Amino acid sequence: MPLPKCWPLFTKAKGGFDLFLDKIASMRKNDPYSEAKKLIESSRHITVTGHLNPDADALGTALGLWHIFKRLSKRTDLFFASHPLPQHLGFLPGFKNIRQSINPQSDLIVTVDSGSLDRIGIEIEDGVKIINIDHHRSNTRFADVNIVEPEFASASEAAFKLVESAGWDVSKEAAVNFYAALLSDTGFFGYEGVNERVFDFAKRLLKLGADAEWTARMLRENQPLSKLRLLPKVLQTLRLYLDGRVAGLDITLRMLEESGASVSETDDIVNYARSLATVEVGFLIREEADGGLKVSLRSKNRVDVCKIALSFGGGGHIRAAGFTVNGLERELLKEKLLKRIEEELQ
Numbered sequence: 001m002p003l004p005k006c007w008p009l010f011t012k013a014k015g016g017f018d019l020f021l022d023k024i025a026s027m028r029k030n031d032p033y034s035e036a037k038k039l040i041e042s043s044r045h046i047t048v049t050g051h052l053n054p055d056a057d058a059l060g061t062a063l064g065l066w067h068i069f070k071r072l073s074k075r076t077d078l079f080f081a082s083h084p085l086p087q088h089l090g091f092l093p094g095f096k097n098i099r100q101s102i103n104p105q106s107d108l109i110v111t112v113d114s115g116s117l118d119r120i121g122i123e124i125e126d127g128v129k130i131i132n133i134d135h136h137r138s139n140t141r142f143a144d145v146n147i148v149e150p151e152f153a154s155a156s157e158a159a160f161k162l163v164e165s166a167g168w169d170v171s172k173e174a175a176v177n178f179y180a181a182l183l184s185d186t187g188f189f190g191y192e193g194v195n196e197r198v199f200d201f202a203k204r205l206l207k208l209g210a211d212a213e214w215t216a217r218m219l220r221e222n223q224p225l226s227k228l229r230l231l232p233k234v235l236q237t238l239r240l241y242l243d244g245r246v247a248g249l250d251i252t253l254r255m256l257e258e259s260g261a262s263v264s265e266t267d268d269i270v271n272y273a274r275s276l277a278t279v280e281v282g283f284l285i286r287e288e289a290d291g292g293l294k295v296s297l298r299s300k301n302r303v304d305v306c307k308i309a310l311s312f313g314g315g316g317h318i319r320a321a322g323f324t325v326n327g328l329e330r331e332l333l334k335e336k337l338l339k340r341i342e343e344e345l346q
């Protein structure tokens with residue numbers, strides 16, 4: 001049987017046990033969970049935030065942590081830079097407390113579900129500490145403490161692991177938020193990362209007071225009319241490429257204007273492109289207010305779209321990723337994108 005790695009430290013004649021204790025201390029120091037606990041408990045004012053155009057994972061995870069930090073009697077703010085916020089997620093407990101400007105008193109920023117610092121949408125002042133809680137493979141480890149778990153199905157799983165290891169209380173409001181985050185990022189328990197661990201987590205959240213039926217209903221059936229008005233316009237643009245293995249959709253500013261829909265209502269429309277039987281990769285190109293083009297990529301079970309997004313300066317997960325380009329015309333972008341997708345389809 002192989003000896004444990006620390007064994008030689010025990011057996012060293014002089015100072016061996018001291019060295020062993022040093023090793024344990026340094027392991028603790030490098031453990032991001034205990035580092036995060038220390039930073040959070042010693043901070044004076046925490047701001048919890050997430051990525052631009054926040055989805056249910058970013059909002060639910062941030063809101064869940066906010067409820068938990070408040071119970072620790074911490075001065076805590078919630079901040080999201082995007083305006084307007086997705087009103088269909090307004091049912092998440094605590095949603096109305098979200099600030100759209102950062103509290104300058106914060107000495108600690110906790111970011112969730114954000115693969116890189118530019119995804120937060122603000123500059124963070126020198127001297128302010130950052131904790132990065134995420135599950136994106138492409139995470140750039142931009143913070144003082146990085147809790148990055150690419151195997152996790154939702155950022156809420158990593159947040160919950162922190163809460164649990166720190167021994168903090170989880171209120172019903174926090175459990176509801178974490179459950180919504182999990183449900184949304186697993187595609188209602190349908191995506192690849194779903195396994196026994198995910199269901200164990202879901203079960204714990206239900207025990208803590210999350211309501212499965214209500215949360216699912218609020219996520220699926222709380223849509224504004226503008227979203228359904230937008231949908232047929234977008235589906236009209238559907239085109240197939242590469243023998244039907246790729247499908248693309250377009251959203252223009254004009255479509256958003258005509259339907260009255262906001263950007264957050266476009267979130268899951270790319271899934272229609274992937275839903276076709278023959279399709280492995282679906283993409284959606286959305287025109288942004290500044291003329292930039294935001295690309296969403298989804299794949300079924302073969303192509304690593306994170307790799308494709310990274311090559312255009314973006315990031316994400318294996319089956320869901322994205323990037324934004326500026327100064328490139330839509331048809332030219334499509335040409336370049338299809339070339340990259342074709343390489344990955346080989």
Ligand code: 5GP
Binds near residue numbers: 297313314315321
């Ligand atoms: P969506 O297509 O829904 O915007 O994003 C799909 C996934 O890719 C999400 O997990 C999202 O965080 C990530 N993602 C989307 N756009 C970008 C981007 O520009 N940069 C990075 N790093 N990740 C992105």
Ligand code: MN
Binds near residue numbers: 153154155185
């Ligand atoms: Mn996520």
